Structure formats: structure tokens, C-alpha cells
Amino acid sequence: MSDLEGLFTPSRVAVVGATDREGSVGRALLSNLAAFEGEVVAVNPSRESVMGTRCYPELRAVPDAASIDLAVVAVPATVAVDVVRQAGEVGIEHVVLLSAGFREAGEEGAQRERELVEVVERYDLTLVGPNCFGVISTPVGLNATFSQGTPPAGSISLLSQSGAFIAAVLDWAGQHGIGFKDVVSLGNEAVLDECDFLAEWGDDPETDVVLAYLEDVERGREFVETAREVTGETPVVAIKSGRTSAGAEAAASHTGSLAGQYRAYQAAFGQAGVLEARTVQEVFDYGQVLATQPALERDDVAIVTNGGGPGVLTADLVGESDLGLASFGEDVRAELRALLPAAVEARNPLDVVGDADAERVARALELVLADEGVGAAVVLCVPTAPLDFAALAEAVGEVRERHAKPVVACLMGGARVERAAELLQEREIPNYFDPAQAVASLEALAAHRAVTERAYESPRAFDVDRDRAAAVLRQAADREVDLLGLEAMELLDAYGVPTPAGELVADPEAAEAAAREIDGEVVMKVVSPDVSHKSDVGGVATGVPAGEAGATYERIVERVTDHEPDAEIVGVYVQEFVRAEASTETIVGAARDPQFGPLLMFGLGGIFVQIFEDTSFRVAPVSEREAREMVGEIRASPLLGGARGRPPADVDAVVETIQRLSRLVEDFPAITELDVNPLIASPAGVSAVDLRLTVDRDRL
Ligand code: ADP
Numbered sequence: 297m298s299d300l301e302g303l304f305t306p307s308r309v310a311v312v313g314a315t316d317r318e319g320s321v322g323r324a325l326l327s328n329l330a331a332f333e334g335e336v337v338a339v340n341p342s343r344e345s346v347m348g349t350r351c352y353p354e355l356r357a358v359p360d361a362a363s364i365d366l367a368v369v370a371v372p373a374t375v376a377v378d379v380v381r382q383a384g385e386v387g388i389e390h391v392v393l394l395s396a397g398f399r400e401a402g403e404e405g406a407q408r409e410r411e412l413v414e415v416v417e418r419y420d421l422t423l424v425g426p427n428c429f430g431v432i433s434t435p436v437g438l439n440a441t442f443s444q445g446t447p448p449a450g451s452i453s454l455l456s457q458s459g460a461f462i463a464a465v466l467d468w469a470g471q472h473g474i475g476f477k478d479v480v481s482l483g484n485e486a487v488l489d490e491c492d493f494l495a496e497w498g499d500d501p502e503t504d505v506v507l508a509y510l511e512d513v514e515r516g517r518e519f520v521e522t523a524r525e526v527t528g529e530t531p532v533v534a535i536k537s538g539r540t541s542a543g544a545e546a547a548a549s550h551t552g553s554l555a556g557q558y559r560a561y562q563a564a565f566g567q568a569g570v571l572e573a574r575t576v577q578e579v580f581d582y583g584q585v586l587a588t589q590p591a592l593e594r595d596d597v598a599i600v601t602n603g604g605g606p607g608v609l610t611a612d613l614v615g616e617s618d619l620g621l622a623s624f625g626e627d628v629r630a631e632l633r634a635l636l637p638a639a640v641e642a643r644n645p646l647d648v649v650g651d652a653d654a655e656r657v658a659r660a661l662e663l664v665l666a667d668e669g670v671g672a673a674v675v676l677c678v679p680t681a682p683l684d685f686a687a688l689a690e691a692v693g694e695v696r697e698r699h700a701k702p703v704v705a706c707l708m709g710g711a712r713v714e715r716a717a718e719l720l721q722e723r724e725i726p727n728y729f730d731p732a733q734a735v736a737s738l739e740a741l742a743a744h745r746a747v748t749e750r751a752y753e754s755p756r757a758f759d760v761d762r763d764r765a766a767a768v769l770r771q772a773a774d775r776e777v778d779l780l781g782l783e784a785m786e787l788l789d790a791y792g793v794p795t796p797a798g799e800l801v802a803d804p805e806a807a808e809a810a811a812r813e814i815d816g817e818v819v820m821k822v823v824s825p826d827v828s829h830k831s832d833v834g835g836v837a838t839g840v841p842a843g844e845a846g847a848t849y850e851r852i853v854e855r856v857t858d859h860e861p862d863a864e865i866v867g868v869y870v871q872e873f874v875r876a877e878a879s880t881e882t883i884v885g886a887a888r889d890p891q892f893g894p895l896l897m898f899g900l901g902g903i904f905v906q907i908f909e910d911t912s913f914r915v916a917p918v919s920e921r922e923a924r925e926m927v928g929e930i931r932a933s934p935l936l937g938g939a940r941g942r943p944p945a946d947v948d949a950v951v952e953t954i955q956r957l958s959r960l961v962e963d964f965p966a967i968t969e970l971d972v973n974p975l976i977a978s979p980a981g982v983s984a985v986d987l988r989l990t991v992d993r994d995r996l
């Protein structure tokens with residue numbers, strides 16, 4: 297038995313801070329625990345009895361205190377740590393600490409939380425909270441929260457970093473018949489966090505779906521690793537709040553300014569197989585469909601409806617989704633024709649027409665579900681006189697029993713739907729008002745299947761010259777600069793990223809000599825830690841013949857000094873002119889996320905990156921499949937693939953560059969941001985012609 301399983305299946309629970317004072321947390325706890333299968337012990341130093349049962353002054357005073365499995369603590373913060381210490385002393389293993397007044401409450405509270413963690417470590421306790429709403433585990437009737445009422449039992453487990461979210465959804469879910477297995481309010485996560493519960497529920501046969509409300513994930517890497525393991529079997533649906541907090545204004549690179557925390561979350565969720573919900577409604581729509589429906593084996597959806605208009609609307613939504621409209625087989629169409637009025641066409645969306653009764657809808661559903669080309673069905677009905685919704689719900693429920701395919705209902709109406717909705721719920725068929733919800737829910741099933749089908753791929757190993765790269769980065773420390781440019785091109789070479797020939801020179805004569813070393817015309821660019829966009833200040837000259845390199849050197853220095861009189865000019869970089877046929881400028885970059893570590897970006901380079909933000913992100917380490925997805929995901933991807941008769945670019949080389957740069961930023965935590973812009977991609981390969989990176993010199 298894992299430690300946490302014990303938390304959810306206690307036989308003896310102590311409530312410290314038990315009271316019968318009306319409106320108090322202690323009282324709410326006791327009344328919510330009334331349905332608990334095991335024994336509840338009340339503890340409070342200032343009472344002798346609470347709600348008719350004996351009350352002990354402290355945990356120590358409870359007979360056989362060591363047999364208490366769980367202490368639920370709701371006492372003032374000033375005494376909370378002492379209570380937890382006592383729990384440890386008497387041999388209680390699990391604590392749920394509801395009390396506020398810890399890290400969320402200033403320096404004094406933060407100090408208290410540090411003491412709490414010490415106590416927990418000393419006694420090897422598991423602790424939920426502090427500052428949380430509590431835990432629920434329906435199989436044993438445990439409701440150790442101060443919610444109003446207890447949700448129905450079910451197979452969804454919910455974790456939340458917001459207690460208020462739990463309070464709200466428990467009430468709502470109860471009304472909609474959505475049942476839970478375990479519910480945890482994480483509070484300040486002083487000890488246990490989302491990773492612990494994800495791992496626990498991943499192994500829990502009674503949890504079919506995990507729902508998560510997240511504000512921040514502290515252990516980003518562990519989260520990705522744990523969630524990746526879990527989602528291979530158990531679907532995880534998460535909603536992230538704080539999506540818009542920018543925090544990227546200060547970034548020096550394109551990648552840094554586009555990355556932002558939410559991009560990191562989206563990338564991490566995707567890589568870990570976590571399905572992201574954007575609204576609270578989606579959290580529960582996805583949760584419910586995943587908990588109740590069999591796996592979606594194929595994406596072809598049948599729509600059975602008594603309303604032509606809504607049927608077409610739903611077909612549109614299916615068409616716009618990742619799913620497709622099923623086409624019915626010839627046999628099935630013949631049977632449908634026999635069933636339906638003469639003028640009706642047996643095609644999808646299947647309009648059984650306005651005079652249909654429940655039996656006709658159900659028989660049509662039966663026929664389409666039997667079609668092997670159909671993966672799932674939406675029963676979409678509007679209230680009409682011949683159609684008894686309650687009878688329809690019963691009939692649909694029966695048909696569903698005979699087919700291992702997802703069926704969702706969309707009964708569009710108001711009061712007339714209520715009873716039928718209840719019946720559908722009992723039969724585990726999700727019902728929605730809006731067809732968009734029905735389609736999105738089926739998409740969630742498809743997304744979950746995709747997650748379960750993909751095998752984990754470890755990042756590729758590359759032969760790289762780490763020492764040479766380290767030496768390049770040390771230059772930055774020696775020169776006391778944070779921003780590096782072309783003078784660090786060797787970094788790319790050391791990691792096997794193709795770069796054109798080039799040399800940094802510090803006077804016109806050297807520029808001309810360097811240009812003569814290079815075949816054909818050259819490109820010359822200013823090198824300065826104070827210039828981040830070289831062409832904006834006249835710092836780039838392309839197509840320079842060797843004989844003009846000296847004069848061009850002087851011109852570049854002059855132009856840059858005009859624009860930026862105080863810029864320190866290290867010199868000029870003389871570079872081979874990459875003249876590739878049918879080339880596309882792309883950008884590959886990296887930024888560092890405080891929770892998830894390096895975040896890789898791919899996009900169209902040059903000016904497009906900022907204007908269209910046509911970019912894709914993954915957290916490092918990026919596997920080959922993930923790198924390929926990054927390239928395929930951007931809207932402009934067809935440009936690389938050879939759209940409109942263009943020869944296709946060497947996408948493999950782009951994919952490899954992304955992986956090599958992932959390795960580079962993993963190997964050097966001192967690199968805080970990095971842009972290769974552009975990485976010129978052509979049919980002949982790739983070439984990194986520009987580089988900009990910022991380093992944290994303290995980490996070198
Ligand atoms: P910056 O981004 O600081 O303005 P770049 O080095 O990226 O400077 O140069 C600006 C543009 O010049 C690039 O986007 C690319 O179009 C072109 N360019 C730069 N170097 C080369 C090169 N070696 N070969 C071909 N084109 C180049």
C-alpha cells in the first residue's frame with residue numbers, strides 16, 4: 297500500500313479543532329464526516345463533548361492514539377505546528393492541515409511553514425496543505441472538507457490548487473450527477489503536491505480520469521515525467537489559471553519574448569499527454585465523457601437527429617474538428633431506408649425527421665452503431681410532440697449497452713430535457729445542450745487515444761564537443777557581458793549545427809583578408825554586445841565582394857556609431873554568403889522557464905516571427921518526434937514541405953538542429969535565452985547564419 301492510499305482509506309480519523317459552533321470549519325468537518333465508515337474522534341482542548349460525542353483535549357489524550365490513521369487539523373495557525381508535531385509523536389501517519397496563516401501570509405507565516413516541513417520530515421508524515429479545503433474519498437465515505445454536502449461517488453479524481461474551485465464544483469457536480477472517487481485540495485503544497493497525487497491515481501484502479509485545476513507547477517520536470525507515465529492509461533484533464541501573466545517583457549530574444557509561462561505549460565501538457573481544458577465547462581465535459589465512454593476506436597462520427605438544422609450545424613462542427621463524418625455502408629443504408637419515411641435520405645447526418653418517436657430514433661441509432669465505419673454517435677434531438685424525451689433516454693441507454701462505442705446525447709431544450717437528462721446520467725451517457733460540447737467531448741476521446749498510442753521516445757544522443765562550447769561561453773564571463781552574438785558561433789559548431797564559414801575581425805585590412813579566404817561574395821555584420829538587431833542599425837551588409845570588404849568595414853562601423861553612439865564595437869564578422877535555392881528563413885530558439893527548464897521554439901524566421909507569432913514550443917529534452925511535430929505544427933509548415941511546386945527543404949536537418957540545440961541548452965544552464973535567427977533551410981540542408989544568446993554569468 298502506498299503512503300497516499302492510506303490517506304484515502306483511513307479507519308480512524310481525528311478532527312483537531314472539533315467544535316459545534318454554528319458556521320465554523322470544525323463543525324462542518326464533523327457533519328461531513330458523519331457518513332464516514334470508520335471512527336471519528338473529536339479533539340479540542342476547550343470542550344468536553346462536541347455534537348454529542350466525547351471530545352479529547354489533545355491527540356495524546358486519545359486512547360490508543362497510534363491507531364488513528366488520519367488527523368484533520370483545523371486550529372489557529374499559532375498552534376498548528378504543535379498539533380502536527382503531536383500527531384507525529386503519537387504515531388499518526390497522515391495529516392490534512394486546513395489552517396491558514398502559513399506561506400500565504402507573509403514572512404511570519406513562511407517561517408511557520410518551514411517549521412512545519414521540518415516536523416513533517418522528522419516524523420515522516422504525509423501532509424496535505426496547509427491552507428487547504430481538505431480531502432474527500434467516496435469509497436469509504438470520507439469527506440474531510442468544509443464543503444456543503446458530499447458529491448456522489450464515481451470514478452473521477454480531482455486535485456486542485458484552489459480550494460474555492462473545489463467548493464464550487466462539488467456543489468455543481470452534485471447537481472449534474474458527476475461522481476468522484478478522491479478529491480484533494482492542495483493548498484500551499486508544503487509537502488504533497490500535484491505530482492504525488494498524479495502518481496497515486498495513475499496506479500489507482502478506481503480512478504478512471506484525473507481532473508486538475510492548476511495555478512503553478514513547482515516541479516515542472518517531475519510533473520512532465522509523472523504525467524507522461526499516467527496518461528498512457530489514465531486520462532488527465534487540466535485547466536491552468538494565470539494563462540495571461542506576461543512576464544516576458546524583459547526578454548532580450550525573440551524566443552524569450554514569445555515564450556512566456558503559459559507556452560511552457562501548453563508544451564509541457566502536450567508532451568506529457570495532459571488534455572488541456574480552457575473552461576470549467578470543458579473540464580467536466582471531458583472528465584465525464586472520459587469516465588463513462590468506451591475508447592473511441594475510429595474518428596468517424598454518426599449524427600442521428602430529428603432536427604435538420606441542428607444536424608447540419610453539428611456536421612459542420614465535426615468537419616471543423618479533428619474528427620470526421622462517417623459514411624454509412626450500403627447494407628446499413630438499405631436498412632435505414634426500410635426504417636425511415638420514403639422521402640428521407642439515409643446519409644450522415646441522419647435526419648430521422650420531425651415526426652420521429654423515441655423508437656425510430658433508437659432503431660436508427662442501433663443501425664448506425666452496428667456499421668463498422670462508425671466510431672461514435674451523437675444523438676441530437678429537439679423537443680417535438682411525437683418524441684418523448686424520457687422514453688428516448690431509456691431507449692438510447694439500451695442501445696448503448698449493445699455497442700462498445702461512445703455515444704453522447706445532445707437534447708436541445710430546457711425544462712422538457714430535465715428528466716431525460718437524469719435518465720441519461722444514470723445510464724452514463726453524457727448529455728449536452730450545445731452540439732459544440734458534444735463534438736469537443738468526442739475530440740477529447742480521440743486526443744486521449746492518440747496519447748495512449750504514442751510510445752515514449754527518449755531524446756537522441758549526439759556527439760558534441762562540450763568542452764569547446766564551455767570555452768566559448770567562458771569568453772562571455774571574461775568580457776563581463778551577458779549578451780553574445782556572432783563571436784559565439786563556435787558554440788553551434790561544437791554542437792554540430794551547420795554554420796557558414798566566418799571570422800571575427802577588428803580592422804578593415806583583416807576584413808579584406810578574411811573575405812578573400814571565403815569563396816564568392818561575403819556578408820559582413822557588426823559585433824557588439826549593445827546591438828541586438830544588427831540590420832536595424834545598418835550593421836549588416838550582404839553580397840560584398842572581397843575587394844570592398846575593407847571599405848564596407850568602415851561603413852558599417854560608421855553607420856552603427858551614428859545610430860548607437862555609445863555602442864561598444866567588438867569588430868565585424870565576415871561570413872560566407874549563403875545563397876541557397878528555394879530557401880526559407882526559420883528560427884530555432886530557446887528560453888528558460890522557471891518551472892519547466894529550457895523551452896525550445898521553432899518558427900518562421902526574419903520579420904515573420906514577431907508579426908505572425910507562427911511558432912511552436914516544446915520543453916527540453918526534445919525528442920526526434922517532438923522536434924518533427926514542432927516543424928509540422930506551424931501554419932507556414934507547407935512552405936518547408938514544398939508547397940506550390942517549390943522543392944522541399946531538408947526538414948530532417950531542421951529537426952536535427954532543434955534536437956541539437958535542445959541538448960546545448962540542457963547542457964548549459966547558464967544559457968538563459970538563445971535565438972538562431974535565421975536558420976536558413978533549403979533543399980540542400982540548413983545553415984545557422986545568425987546567433988544571439990544571453991548568459992547568466994553566475995552559472996558559468
Ligand atoms: P540581425 O538579425 O541582427 O539583423 P542577421 O545576421 O540575422 O542580423 O542578418 C539579417 C538578415 O540578413 C538575415 O535575416 C538574412 O536574411 C540575411 N543574412 C544574414 N547573413 C546571411 C548569410 N550569411 N547568407 C545569406 N543571408 C544572410
Ligand code: MG
Nearest residue numbers: 973974986987
Ligand atoms: Mg538575425
